[in-house]
Amino acid sequence: MSAPAQPDRFHFLHIDLNSFFASVEQQLHPEYRGRPLAVVPTMADTTSCIAASYEAKALGIKTGTQVGEAKKICPDIILIAGNHAEYARYSHEIAKAVELACPVSHTPSIDEMVCELIGREQEPPRARKIALEIKQSIYKNVGEALRCSIGMAPNRYLAKIASDMQKPDGLIGLLPSQLPRAIAHLDLRDLPGVGARTEVRLHAKNITTMEQLLALDRNGMHKLWDSVWGDRLYHWLRGADSGDDGAPVSSGVQKTLGHSHVLGPEHRSHEGSWAVAHKLLHKAAMRLRMEKFYTNSLTVTIRFALTKEQTERIKSKRHTSGIKHSGWAMEARFRECQDTLTLLEALRGVWAQRPQGPDFAKPFFVGVTLRNLIPEDEHQPELFADPNNRADLSVTMDKLNLKYGHTTLHFAGMLPARESAPTRIAFTQIPVQYGVDYM
Template sequence: MDLADPFLNPRLSDLPDRFGFLHVDLNSFFASVEQELHPEYRDRPIAVVPTFADTTVAIAASYEAKALGIKTGTRVVDMKRLCPDIILVEGDHSNYAAFSHRIHDAVERVCPVAHVPSIDEVVCQLIGREQEPPRARQIALGIKQAIRDDVGQTLRCSIGMAPNRYLAKIASDMQKPDGLIGLLPSQLPRALVHLELRDLPGVGARTEQMLHGKGITTMAQLLDLNREEMHKLWNSVWGDRLYHWLRGHNTGDDGAPLPREMQKSLGHSHVLGPEHRNLQGSWAIAHKLLHKAAMRLRMEKMCTASLTLTIRYQLTREQAEQKNKVRHHQSGIKHDGWGMEARFPTCQDTLTLLEILQKLWQQQPTGPEYQRPFFIGVTLGRLINEDEQQPTLFADPDNRNQLSRTLDKLNQKYGHTTLHFAGMLPARESAPTRIAFTQIPVQYGKDYI
């Protein structure tokens, strides 16, 4: 063991006071986009919702709404109680994706974009003299101004500056809205003592519960651990990494996304509107979700060898009381769930995948508690690049691949539901592209999917 290695013995490291990364986090992004598109919404409490129903929840809230206690996850019925004049806006993912791309262009005009963690986040890596704190601050202010000038006056962002990506993400959350916070190595780790454990990216409710169970309830207690103790606490290399990240080291593996060629799955899910919470309506939604996923699969030039269908069923009060374990959706709906995966030779055409989906659909449980589906998910897995697909001894049955490619060309030109199989007709206008916090939808022809 080389004790002179700063990653093995951080006390011997002498990190310069420089910033390696800027993390740009758009504030109340979806609500701000709506206020930019609709000037009459500005300076008023608004909430973006997936659909107009009292049982659904806010997926975004303006700062005027947040001041009244309305936030992401607040149910519509509670929002109306807190603010009878709340403006509800049904989210339009195509608008948010378009604004996201415009923001990337604005940031790129000031500093090259290195990573895009989600639809409302951008990461820039600083090099050379850009890492000097005064220069990094100028770049951050330039990014803010570029977004205002190029995208809109309602679009505000908080920017975190730090020696690594993990800390830059933390810093971007420390001052909202319109914040600018820098964490220098000389300030670490004491600058983090005031945070809650849940403020750390990757620490959710379950992880926090695990930490509490091991006697770690405050950030100060976590930061007091040495590297060996951190490894033991997490029982994985994650503990070692987190130990270094919180002290300003750039280990080269601080949260970078998987390369595109490593993508393992793609799919779509949807909470059904009341009119589709029956077997016929839910099948139409499942059909449409598959239609979208199969089109994406071909546009990404990939093939799939597995299809997973997930269904959640709404329970009555009496049915819930008879269950030993009942799940609760964020909307408050008590439900039971079912799912099944099918594996098959690699393919990418919609008709073959639809036949597989039909077989899975016929396997779902029966009984009174499985009559009111309210959530459908369709996931294509075991993905490979289409040029890696093994050739078969038999010709393409019914020219299915050619049929799918022809459908794609027309749907890209006129809209992705222009041509489709008849089974999705009842849901043709339902299950639109929804808000994706961790993935920016790609524009395929006319539409974002």
């Protein structure tokens, strides 16, 4: 017996801010509107564009295009070093503007928002009216250069798909009665969660088109993905809301916290990379306390640039900058803590065990991640008080750094990298302002 037909209603709106970083720059600088523009992490030809305006996209310049290549395509392209503080501010302002039309239920990233519709809001005409009000509210209350595409669908997975189907400034709805034929023309890569590697796996199993994927029954989808993900995807693509829609809202318990940095040429040495790692830990430890966590695990990741000769005998990967490299990572476990000195001791212990020798002489990337985060209210206090008052020292440092800047007071080891590794643009989370700086 077949399942009863679902009513033609929209349960979710997915708002995707179009070319967000580039649009913010065009909002801030009216003289850049209508011109090819790209946002870059640093002013170097070897780095890659992290956002491009629609004028640049029309020329073939997109996210990931190397800056040097973008200049060849368009010698007059405007290049702007990304400003995370402005993007975070605009993201907050846009969220406020959206809230004037409909409550925001979830923020998947800095340039995406989700609204859950209730009651008669789910009726297609009313849902469309709300979507148009959201667009108008952003235009009126935040800026005329900021546009968004909105997807309307019975579940969040389809709403995200719909938001990508018409850009810029699109509005697409996918109703249960139209599914799955309404998405049969899409590419497999248009499905959230299907990247290059997954596409290769699907091709190896003779699934090369969306029509072939949609022709599978539930058991076929389960076998294709070899997991319950296939069962869920089968239902989502047909409009069902299973309660786990492919982009689950966080439980609220954060698991990791950290920072990473591609080293400048002046720091691509053992001494320079240590100073940068020290600064990354300084920032992570301060965030740990600001966000009220303890940790008992620290992981260090280092990537080493390789010469052409070295790549012939060492397994390597290619960074987005074009650098071929090898990688190394190691974890340290210790008692629960949140003070910088204890974490620094763990960092020193791991650092002493990093690989050394000619093949590891040029570190170009360092990452420091704090894992197994424990909320303060779940932390078990030590039986004996800290004899060195490490916690009090960290609290005192935080007070000064919040007031005057995050690098005002620090340990000497990070001095050579004091101005390095600034807070960069965040894609999956919105930077938070602590004191006078963002992190």
